[in-house]
Amino acid sequence: xxxxxxSSRYLVKRTGEKVFLECVQxxxxxxxxxxxxxxxxxxxxxxxxxxxxxxxxxxxxEGYSVSREKKERFSxxxxxxxxxxxxxxxCASSYREIIxxxxxRLTVL
Amino acid sequence: xxxxxxxPQSLIVQKGGxxxxxxxxxxxxxxxxxxxxxxxxxxxxxxxxxxxxxxEKKEGRFTISFNKxxxxxxxxxxxxxxxxxxxxxxxxxxxxxxYGKLTFxxxxxxxxxx
Numbered sequence: 001x002x003x004x005x006x007s008s009r010y011l012v013k014r015t016g017e018k019v020f021l022e023c024v025q026x027x028x029x030x031x032x033x034x035x036x037x038x039x040x041x042x043x044x045x046x047x048x049x050x051x052x053x054x055x056x057x058x059x060x061x062e063g064y065s066v067s068r069e070k071k072e073r074f075s076x077x078x079x080x081x082x083x084x085x086x087x088x089x090x091c092a093s094s095y096r097e098i099i100x101x102x103x104x105r106l107t108v109l
Numbered sequence: 110x111x112x113x114x115x116x117p118q119s120l121i122v123q124k125g126g127x128x129x130x131x132x133x134x135x136x137x138x139x140x141x142x143x144x145x146x147x148x149x150x151x152x153x154x155x156x157x158x159x160x161x162x163x164x165e166k167k168e169g170r171f172t173i174s175f176n177k178x179x180x181x182x183x184x185x186x187x188x189x190x191x192x193x194x195x196x197x198x199x200x201x202x203x204x205x206x207x208y209g210k211l212t213f214x215x216x217x218x219x220x221x222x223x
Contacts, residue, residue, distance in 0.1 A: 004152070031209070033210060035213075039216075040118065040215055040216075041215060042113075042115070042198055042213040042214050042215040042216050043153070043198065043200075043211075043213040044213070045210055045211070045212075048210050058210065059212075090152055090153070092152070094209075097155050098155070098211065099152075099154075100152030100153050100154070101152050102150065102151055102152050103151075103152055
């Protein structure tokens with residue numbers, strides 16, 4: 001069964017902390033994505049990557065960065081977490097269709 | 110700026126009824142329109158998708174209707190079941206691919222009462 005896994009289901013961090021969200025896919029997909037999901041706003045694209053070491057900004061990249069050193073792994077980094085980054089973060093990868101991971105619910109206090 | 114607008118925000122339907130969720134888009138470059146279903150604690154999963162060369166696509170109890178001139182598309186769930194209770198997202202993609210970056214609607218929470 002193909003999978004996109006995210007390192008944590010729930011995470012609580014303090015304002016100003018550096019936060020790493022890890023995502024791994026086992027499908028040898030070229031494309032990987034990070035979305036955040038908020039009630040009433042749907043899913044919004046933060047960053048995506050079409051290849052190793054390649055990244056492109058999505059619709060809401062401010063306050064975030066990403067890293068893709070290996071094909072199977074795509075990391076989202078919050079350089080200095082703020083309360084308005086409290087959200088559900090969804091990683092996805094794609095070849096013929098986009099497959100989502102289960103999400104990480106991040107709370108920033 | 111929300112490029113895909115989805116309504117209603119929430120929907121309550123009796124078992125056996127028809128659930129209808131609507132989406133409207135602005136970007137005429139969009140040419141792939143999927144619907145995703147999300148259960149609590151899970152990521153969204155592809156339910157059904159349509160391209161603008163057809164006006165309707167049906168898979169089991171799920172049908173997408175597409176109106177290119179109005180820039181609208183909708184999901185119809187026939188004979189709705191309690192197991193259909195979930196959050197539904199419409200989405201759109203430019204470039205005709207099923208695997209590129211998607212722009213999502215706001216989501217609809219569907220509750221089907223037994």
